[in-house]
Amino acid sequence: MSRRVKLVLFSSTCAIIIYVLRRYYRYVILRRKSRITNTPATLSVNQRFYHQLCRLLPILIPRVRSDSFALLAIHLTTLMSRTFLSISIAHLDGAIVKSLVQRNHRDFLRTICIFLLVSVPASFINSFIRFIESKLALAFRTKLTRYAYAAYFRNQTYYRVSNLDTRLLTPDQNLTDDIETFTTTLTHLFSQLTKPFLDVALISWTLVVMVQQKQTARGLKEVPVLTTLVIFLTFLALRKLSPRFGKLVSEEAKKRGLLRFAHARIITNAEEIAFFDGHEVEKTWILKLYNQLRVQTNAIIKKKLWFIMLEQFLMKYFWHSCGMVFIAIPMLSYRDPTPAEDSVDESVGISTRTEEYTISKSLLQSGADAVERIISSYKEIAVLAGYTNRVHTMLHVFDECANERYQRIPVTTDDQSIPAIQRRILMNQQAKGEIIESVEDIIAENVPIITPNGDIIVESLSLKITSAMHVLITGPNGCGKSSFFRIIRGLWPIHSGRLHRPNPSNFFLIPQRPYMCPGTLRDQIIYPHTVDQILVSDSDLMEILNNVELQYIVQREGGLNVERDWKDILSGGEKQRLGLARIFYHKPKYALLDECTSAVSADVEGKIYERAKQLGVTLLTITHRPSLWAYHTHLLQFHGEGQWTFDVLNPEKLVTLRDEKERLEAQLAGIPSIRRRLSELCHLLGEDSKKDKP
Ligand SMILES: Nc1ncnc2c1ncn2[C@@H]1O[C@H](COP(=O)(O)OP(=O)(O)OP(=O)(O)O)[C@@H](O)[C@H]1O
DSSP states (O other), X not given: OOHHHHHHHHHHHHXXXXXXXXXXXXXXXXHHHHHHHTOOOOSSSSHHHHHHHHHHHHHXXXXXXXXXXXXXXXXXXXXXXXXXXXXXXXXHHHHHHHHHHTTOHXXXXXXXXXXXXXXXXXXXXXXXXXXXXXXXXXXXXXXXXXXXXXXXXSTTHHHHHHHTOOSOSOHHHIIIIIHHXXXXXXXXXXXXXXXXXXXXXXXXXXXXXXXXXXXXXTTTTHXXXXXXXXXXXXXXXXXXXXXXXXXXXXXHHHHHHHHHHHHHHHHXXXXXXXHHTTHHHHHHHHHHHHHHHHHHHHHHHHHHHHHHHHHHIIIIIIHHHHHXXXXXXXXXXXXOOOHHHHTSOHHHHHHHHHHHHHHHHHHHHHHHHHHHHHHHHHHHHHHHHHHHHHHHHHHHHHHHHHTTOOOOSOOOOOOTXXXXXXXXHHTTOOOOOEEEEOSSOEEEEEEEEEOTTOOEEEEEEEEEEOTTOOEEEEOXXXXXXXXXXXXXXXXXXXXXXXXXXXXXXXXXXXXXSOOOOSSBHHHHHHTTSOGGGOXXXXXXXXXXXXXXXXXXXXXXXXXXXXXOOHHHHSOHHHHHHHHHHHHHHHOOSEEEEESTTTTSOHHHHHHHHHHHHHTTOEEEEEOOOGGGGGGOSEEEEEEETTXXXXXXXXXXXXXXXXXXXXXXXXXXXXXXXXXXXXXXXXXXXXXXXXXXXX
């Protein structure tokens, strides 16, 4: 090896080592910084990205004997065969040119025929690569979607993610678009990168073999070193100047999700918006979100413009010039033939050199294309980093929420006037209350009711509800009645104290606006059971509908098996009664009734309550309706500002108190008109009112 080559090799190695060390140092500093500030590190191609990707890959390829692994193996084999085909096509190219220069008709026809024969599998393989790439992307997507759905529907994560945690603004988008884009980008990159790497390896090998066969040509040995150096320097320049595509596309995806969420909200609340004529407000809001998305997309387009320009200059024109120089070195340094060699037929020498030139040019061209693809996929890798982060964060948040570790926008507070328990919540510390599963009773021992935002509604609640009690829950708006249900059903965490309660399956909530699931009328009654889990016959279902005075609906809609958009075709009262029918099907230990009869007539309401009590269901009812007092034995009253009382309910006493309250209210309502009349009389008589005299 000459001194010049050694020097070039040494300086290239030093440059690579310095580069790797600098990258590592930057990663360590970034990690430390993100730990201190509790913020995620920047979204770029770094150790964090590799770490996240490595955690996702086992989900995509769980076992060697999985369909995704088989597809991956087929894909890799196909990519390899295409590389071999490219090399043989380059050799065939050279042979065609050689036969042309030699004017050898037979060889020319033979090589053309071989070329045509090779092009048949080559075309098939090209199309097959796309086919297998799509299949692989679909297999990855299916695996990841199934995994994510399992996590999303575990331990009420779907509720916790939206209500108790603020990290995922649009989980619907994470579960659909993000997973799809992540898997397609990953699969595409696999093809984009595997083939060029194979190409570079095999082409370099072929070129090195050719170089070794041409020991006589000066300058040939430096070509591989110089090529590597040019490629490395180009990579460094592009790496340094590349915008942060990962962060940009991740932001874009977030904004797209918010826009979609706003559209979904309009569809859900279309009737209310139409009644209010609220379209202008909604349009302004939607346009604002769209504009935010437009600005972000525009920023990406602009950044891409100059970056692609730079890429094109370096990898197309600069490399082309370098390639021509490298090919020219051995050609120009070709020494004159010795007298012995002179005897060889000169036309054979020229044709061989032309063949070698064509092969080298073709191979160098393919090699350059391959390296160009590797380097330009840096952009795509950055995009992949953005989506990897979104998918990884989604799964991480699902996991944390399932294990009751929530995060809202973190607030660091030393304000001593804030109660310690609230400070803990604001600083995202884990709930410390204790839940003990009991057989029958609900016993709360100093349990506070605290919203996910950390607002303390009730500081400490202690009571015992047995299955023989039917509890009426009343109080002003926002005092914590529904929150009490959320606490005993386990939707909200308990931050201190102790709660004994039966297994959550013993509770059944009927809200004011019951959820109508997609499916048949039968599905509505048995929800959340499916037809495979059904416990009763059709005649029992008719009996259930009879209990809520809804049997006519079967005839009206055309049977139990008919599918409708039940949310739209039933009236408010019918929906409430259908919701109540679920109690008669499931017969839970505790029915949590949250103003669920507000649109039901009093006589039907009474019948439903009586029937439910006969079935042995314990009723916990939130209501403002006095007509329901008669069906309850105890009263839990929230008075607001954290005050509450729990006592035996005496309906007669309550009726008397209510009558007195209504009488006083009526008297007070009359006072302004009495005052007005009095001042008129004073004016007519020209006298002062006695009331004004001291
Ligand atoms: N998911 C949530 N995140 C944060 N705060 C919430 C959440 N849900 C309810 N709250 C707050 O908790 C407080 C109590 O709400 P809750 O629904 O228990 O009231 P309520 O007594 O049932 O009122 P109403 O009679 O109006 O239904 C309210 O101030 C409300 O703003």
